[in-house]
Amino acid sequence: MSLGSTITGIGVHVPEGQLANSELAARLSVSEEWIFGRTGISSRHVVDESESSSSLGVVAARHALDHAGLKPADVDMIIVATISPDMQFPATASLIQHALGAGNAAAFDLGAGCSGFLFALAQAKAIAESGSARRVLVVGADVLSRYVDRTDARSSILFGDGAGAAVVEAIDAPTEIG
Template structure:
């Protein structure tokens, strides 16, 4: 017998303010039709003044704990995937730990931009397999609205704020592809492409900066790299495209999602889509989509789920799990 990291609960949180595409028409040379046709995005949520990433993360965490029937005291570790932590330090994860009233265990952040949640899941899985933790709260949370250049129509219309969370728990398993839980992971990065998607601020500049992106180049890398990483994870799990019940991709752009699904030979009917309502919420997009997919009655126990994401770095990866 061996151990698998099994999903016990899932939840999400979205800020109250909804920003429709039409809202950008007053300040930018853009339109609802232009944004929809290029990205598939119709609206997104922006955090309120004073509402920080750790607040969004905590709300999503509480929803996931409730779904799992657990309390904060049952959790051994918290991992928050984010590129927009409240402060340079301490980590957003320790802030969530405090807000949940959790005084034991440990908490830390993972920063791999849009691929952050995949990286966090892989780390949580490793902690559970090694025996370092029995239950891990894995959260993706972002307030990307704070790092957008609102005069750049190519980027500011694409991103939104939100958070999603999963509770993973150790469970004995047979060690086959029929097991519940995380079956395989695949992580990659290539720093040669860092200038394709980055924020022009940080410690070295003395300001937080804003997001900069070479959209066409990112698109060119995305479809091929996402399909490749998904196939590698499926191979490691001993599964193929026909075994996939749901692809839950990073919700960056509808064209990227469709292109990746086609390369994976998975029909769009088996892809969870939330990009139209949330925009690109970076590390939050996969757990948000998982939570919505479950709430809508799509993702059910026993389903094989593939998650994949690519972000600045470039960093990309995938996870195959049985729900």
């Protein structure tokens, strides 16, 4: 029998702070309608000084683990997709691993911009189906509000902060014949 994989738990977390189009419109000298018409966004979540990619990721990860009925010690690997790490070293995945108490899990970051979480899921699937790790926690977390040019109407209207997580588990998959 070969291995397949499935998502057994998901979790999300966004900071309480919000930045509404009305505030952006006033700052950028554009209308709220102009912003909404280009983005479909009316408000975005933003962190305060005490929050980071890892702190958002930890909460999303805990929700995903709870949803999957798992404890941090059950996780074999943690992959974090981020382009706004807390610091260059150690990896945000290592910070999340430590905060969760998942000391037995391998941990690494994957940076691929907007598609990072999808690439991380693909990696988790491949790792689980190879038998290298039975349970892989995937976290996507970014705090882009700290990096966006607040004077640029083309980009500052797009980005907010938040995190999502998924638990990918290996499952027995029947082998197809013929």
